[in-house]
Amino acid sequence: MTARPANAHQARLLRLLRDQGPNSRAQLGDLIDLSRSKLAVEVDRLLDTGLVVADGLAASRGGRRSHNIRLAPGLRLLGVDIGATSIDVAVTNAELEVLGHLNHPMDVREGPVAVFEQALSMAAKLKATGLAEGFDGAGIGVPGPVRFPEGVPVAPPIMPGWDGFPVREALSQDLGCPVMVDNDVNLMAMGEQHAGVARSVADYLCVKIGTGIGCGIVVGGEVYRGTTGSAGDIGHIQVEPGGRPCACGNRGCLEAHFSGAALARDAEDAARSGRSPELAERLAATGTLTAVDVAAAAAAGDTTSLRLIREGGNRVGQVIAGLVSFFNPGLVVIGGGVTGVGHTLLASIRTQVYRQSLPLATGNLPIVLGELGPLAGVTGAARLITDHLFSPA
Numbered sequence: 001m002t003a004r005p006a007n008a009h010q011a012r013l014l015r016l017l018r019d020q021g022p023n024s025r026a027q028l029g030d031l032i033d034l035s036r037s038k039l040a041v042e043v044d045r046l047l048d049t050g051l052v053v054a055d056g057l058a059a060s061r062g063g064r065r066s067h068n069i070r071l072a073p074g075l076r077l078l079g080v081d082i083g084a085t086s087i088d089v090a091v092t093n094a095e096l097e098v099l100g101h102l103n104h105p106m107d108v109r110e111g112p113v114a115v116f117e118q119a120l121s122m123a124a125k126l127k128a129t130g131l132a133e134g135f136d137g138a139g140i141g142v143p144g145p146v147r148f149p150e151g152v153p154v155a156p157p158i159m160p161g162w163d164g165f166p167v168r169e170a171l172s173q174d175l176g177c178p179v180m181v182d183n184d185v186n187l188m189a190m191g192e193q194h195a196g197v198a199r200s201v202a203d204y205l206c207v208k209i210g211t212g213i214g215c216g217i218v219v220g221g222e223v224y225r226g227t228t229g230s231a232g233d234i235g236h237i238q239v240e241p242g243g244r245p246c247a248c249g250n251r252g253c254l255e256a257h258f259s260g261a262a263l264a265r266d267a268e269d270a271a272r273s274g275r276s277p278e279l280a281e282r283l284a285a286t287g288t289l290t291a292v293d294v295a296a297a298a299a300a301g302d303t304t305s306l307r308l309i310r311e312g313g314n315r316v317g318q319v320i321a322g323l324v325s326f327f328n329p330g331l332v333v334i335g336g337g338v339t340g341v342g343h344t345l346l347a348s349i350r351t352q353v354y355r356q357s358l359p360l361a362t363g364n365l366p367i368v369l370g371e372l373g374p375l376a377g378v379t380g381a382a383r384l385i386t387d388h389l390f391s392p393a
Contacts, residue, residue, distance in 0.1 A: 081377030084211030139381030151181035187380030189216025258312030313348025335370035
């Protein structure tokens with residue numbers, strides 16, 4: 001895609017078509033503050049660029065029927081969501097409909113070169129199915145702090161070898177298209193906003209509990225990244241003074257006491273110490289334990305696994321309660337791999353938040369699991385790049 005919107009009016013029209021799908025000129029006129037003649041001019045200019053196309057006759061509103069307008073159906077975007085232990089890659093159209101999706105196990109500690117070789121291989125497989133001849137843009141999520149304007153990770157605690165790596169520049173050269181990079185939890189928040197549980201909420205928190213813990217902050221419908229891009233790094237809020245050492249170099253961080261990695265470590269300790277025969281049996285069978293094993297053991301009634309989940313939920317809820325008192329969001333979304341442990345975790349988080357935060361903040365506050373699962377990150381990645389492409393050049 002070489003064309004870009006020429007002004008803010010065209011940019012807003014493109015984003016409306018992305019978020020709401022095909023619309024008639026009359027409907028677009030209801031949604032944007034433009035005179036009918038000015039709207040016609042801007043739509044015609046967008047039609048000339050090829051970014052939008054006519055798409056059949058709109059429903060009659062009296063008088064002459066107009067054509068629906070939609071984003072060009074041939075536009076293709078690549079969404080890449082890099083987690084600590086896996087990569088998700090998807091191809092979407094400009095309305096962010098996921099057309100194809102692949103997942104592959106990958107340890108982010110293998111470094112950016114190996115990780116992006118795998119991601120590019122997955123993108124090539126999707127292209128080979130006929131979903132795309134090329135990509136008009138790509139959004140990339142990584143599990144660590146990102147200096148957003150440059151698309152560069154900065155001292156990410158669980159990503160050795162990634163500090164300062166020019167992700168945006170390198171992938172833009174490899175893919176031959178514009179690339180934007182952000183923290184993975186910000187992309188999860190954007191995905192849930194576009195097509196998930198947060199569609200109708202302007203101010204909310206999206207907490208991802210995986211190998212690490214992070215929080216996407218959405219204010220007025222826009223992701224808030226902070227001055228340098230590190231907003232929402234709640235995994236390194238201290239919950240236990242003098243507690244366990246954390247990968248960030250401090251002690252007692254939330255992430256050190258409850259995350260996918262912490263839960264797996266505690267489960268193995270319980271298995272080896274004899275406190276959980278159920279976990280010991282699973283450890284003997286596989287040689288390692290994950291949050292999935294803890295979830296299965298808890299579902300089988302293992303009291304140690306249930307206790308680990310409840311204690312972890314209490315710690316997460318303690319931190320979220322502070323965030324709720326400070327930010328007063330309209331919704332809290334919980335996502336990430338550890339949410340697979342089930343509703344015991346969600347119940348513990350809710351209990352702590354509702355107990356510790358004031359009634360004015362929690363009286364109508366839903367705390368819910370995300371709807372999109374692994375598609376949240378790749379959908380958010382596609383939204384990230386369209387936010388860039390659908391801005392005036």
